Amino acid sequence: MTNKLNSNNLTKSEEDYLKALFQLLVEDNSAKVGNNQLADYLNVSPASTNNMIKKLKSKGYVVSEKYGKLDLTEAGKSIAVRLIRKHRLWETFLCNYLNFTWDEVHDVAEQLEHIKSRKLIDELDRFMDFPKKDPHGELIPNANGEYSILPKVTLSSLSEGDVCKLMAVNDGSVNFLKYVSAIGLVLSSEIKILEVREFDNSIRIQFNDTVETVTRKFADNVFVKKVV
Amino acid sequence: MTNKLNSNNLTKSEEDYLKALFQLLVEDNSAKVGNNQLADYLNVSPASTNNMIKKLKSKGYVVSEKYGKLDLTEAGKSIAVRLIRKHRLWETFLCNYLNFTWDEVHDVAEQLEHIKSRKLIDELDRFMDFPKKDPHGELIPNANGEYSILPKVTLSSLSEGDVCKLMAVNDGSVNFLKYVSAIGLVLSSEIKILEVREFDNSIRIQFNDTVETVTRKFADNVFVKKVV
DNA sequence: TTAATTTGTTAGTCATGGCTAACTTTTTTA
């Protein structure tokens, strides 16, 4: 009875596609997501994506017209949000209890998010006392599947003299995460923009008595809240 | 470099077969394990087993001659023990930290044991302060893959007047585990054999001021240490 | 010791989820 609600019976692959599509649609906030874009994001061939999209359409998780853009149904979104909830809760657990660092959590969480057990994830949530944010600063959807995103202001969008607080980092690249840690930045670090160099868009920043120069590419991946 | 040691690159199926074979060989202590027996244990067809055994032989995890009994190589045993370690550590975590009961842990642990991360499991071990036994009383292999089994004395092997302590339960059946919990038995419970009935081999036992009659089948699945 | 039964093997099929190559539709741009 209640068991049916726990198990959605999707394969790991199906889940991966739904989550990826959600991330492209909602998180990266693209107006239009196409087949090849999704293929690219997942590192599979366009043919594979086309195939899977067909299946997900027939199961009622995806909608699209031939040669048209892709979209998720409510059911599809719900699955994706649950995966994101699981991913972020596991990342939080790994960092806060199992001594994992920012850059180590992603691959393992990628596996753990496919474990099927409603009780497991809700109990893990309770065990950690219902954390609001994951180690990268992203909001964790709650047990009801309520999803919200932080307004994303990048460090690169600020100007000389501005002061901001580190709210989140893009967790897409291990090298980036390692770099962030290495220079000593952590969530909630207060950062002052000392100088924005026109020539190469590099930015001179200060935090905790440290002065660093970072590239535009780096600053694009750091999300902040403006303080001054 | 060290990464190679962490990832053995076996599929979930391959792991399942190795673990099953190990359990039949070592835990159930069978002198001879055959193809159909393994198939039966895993609820797959003999043809599937035959197929997989071929593959595992070619990969160096299994040895056997045509029409002969199956055996594991050291490499095969090592994989199996690591799976059992992961399974039992996760069960311990689920019971001790996430409010799972005896009978709920198995299915989830079955999924979690396939997560590939050496660090994850070793840190989980450390987090729980290196537990020696899982919730069913079974010994947990350590990080070096050292495996040992409790001498298995069943409740059914004792006689009237004997007193024993509950050391472990067979975790093979959810119904059995539920039953054990329901009547109030827990690990380390002291049990006195009041009467063994010749007629149907049922046993009258006493523990914590409770008197219960249990069947032979039940008593076969309860492992104890004789005290008196 | 031969016949029956059990156990093991092989061949061929299917679904999943990848792939490439070839093709079609849509979009861009010259």
Next chain:
DNA sequence: TAAAAAAGTTAGCCATGACTAACAAATTAA
């Protein structure tokens, strides 16, 4: 607006790991 480029689709292939059906070998029982 027509040609080029990009995006999407289809057909057909492959590996994995299930399956059934048919057959072979080994074991057990008559």
